[in-house]
Amino acid sequence: xxxxxxxxxxxxxxxxxxxxxxxxxxxxxxxxxxxxxxxxxxxxxxxxxxxxxxxxxxxxxxxxxxxxxxxxxxxxxxxxxxxxxxxxxxxxxxxxxxxxxxxxxxxxxx
Amino acid sequence: xxxxxxxxxxxxxxxxxxxxxxxxxxxxxxxxxxxxxxxxxxxxxxxxxxxxxxxxxxxxxxxxxxxxxxxxxxxxxxxxxxxxxxxxxxxxxxxxxxxxxxxxxxxxxxxxxxxxxxxxx
Numbered sequence: 001x002x003x004x005x006x007x008x009x010x011x012x013x014x015x016x017x018x019x020x021x022x023x024x025x026x027x028x029x030x031x032x033x034x035x036x037x038x039x040x041x042x043x044x045x046x047x048x049x050x051x052x053x054x055x056x057x058x059x060x061x062x063x064x065x066x067x068x069x070x071x072x073x074x075x076x077x078x079x080x081x082x083x084x085x086x087x088x089x090x091x092x093x094x095x096x097x098x099x100x101x102x103x104x105x106x107x108x109x110x
Numbered sequence: 111x112x113x114x115x116x117x118x119x120x121x122x123x124x125x126x127x128x129x130x131x132x133x134x135x136x137x138x139x140x141x142x143x144x145x146x147x148x149x150x151x152x153x154x155x156x157x158x159x160x161x162x163x164x165x166x167x168x169x170x171x172x173x174x175x176x177x178x179x180x181x182x183x184x185x186x187x188x189x190x191x192x193x194x195x196x197x198x199x200x201x202x203x204x205x206x207x208x209x210x211x212x213x214x215x216x217x218x219x220x221x222x223x224x225x226x227x228x229x230x231x
Contacts, residue, residue: 001172003154036217038155045205045224046147046155051217057210089155097160097169097214099145104154 004029004090004102011108017078020105022090023071028100030071034093037066037075040104041086049088050075077107085109112136112220114206119225126196130225132189132206140164140184143209143216146191148202149224158204159191163212174200196229203227 005023012018022035029035035053038046048057050066053073063084065076073092077084090102118130130146145160159180161168168180179192189206203224209216 032215034215034217038218040155045221046218047221048217048219051210057219087154091155091157091217093215097162097167098171099157099160099169101147101155101157 001094001098001100004092004100006088006090006102006105008103009106009108011110012077012080013110014080014082016080017076018080018107020075020077020088020090020107022073022075022092022102024073024092024100025071028092028094029068029073031095032093033068035066035068035073036091037064037073038089038091039084039086040089046089080109082109112208114208114220114222116204116206116222116225119204119227121228121230122196123231124197124229126229127192127194128196128227130191130193130204130206130227132222134187134189134206134208137208139182139187141212143212143214144180144182144189145207145209145214145218146180146189147205147207147218147221148200148227149205150199150202153202156202160209160214161189162214167214169214193227196227198229201227201229 207218
């Protein structure tokens, strides 16, 4: 159960697109189509943004999209807005009723 | 409206025990899998433990296996986390979260506000 690998920080300007990567192993990301992405603003509880790799829960903007290739999942945010500034965490099912999170990525909207 | 309210956090000495509770409302508790996720001060999220709808399937992070026990009481709409042999590194905000389906393999759709556990001598 090693944490998934995410970049510590990414940044972009309003209106731009950014992509956050999430690298796991063949035991987690590579084995299951069960990668989720969570957004967390300071002092707030996490919010589910993407599940099953590319699905958006109701109420989440279509500016958020997800994908996966091999052992790496990605979250793309298009048309960046100031309110997108937050920490983002990927999470993958790892079998045996267990999950593993990534270390988190701080998104700065310049 | 889905509500998850954690309680039971506090200050405990290393080696001590604590039992966290999560009171659920606004949905049929027994239909969903549940999890505990923690966040150490200034750090990232760490999945701790999960349980399916009837308690028949549970999972634990390696860091807590053998020390923590997750359970649920569907009649009382409550989730629990019994934490024994606590260590300084268990200090964190503990979130209760509801899955989007009955098993342990569903994403966490709803979260509580957390209860703070501090392990210190």
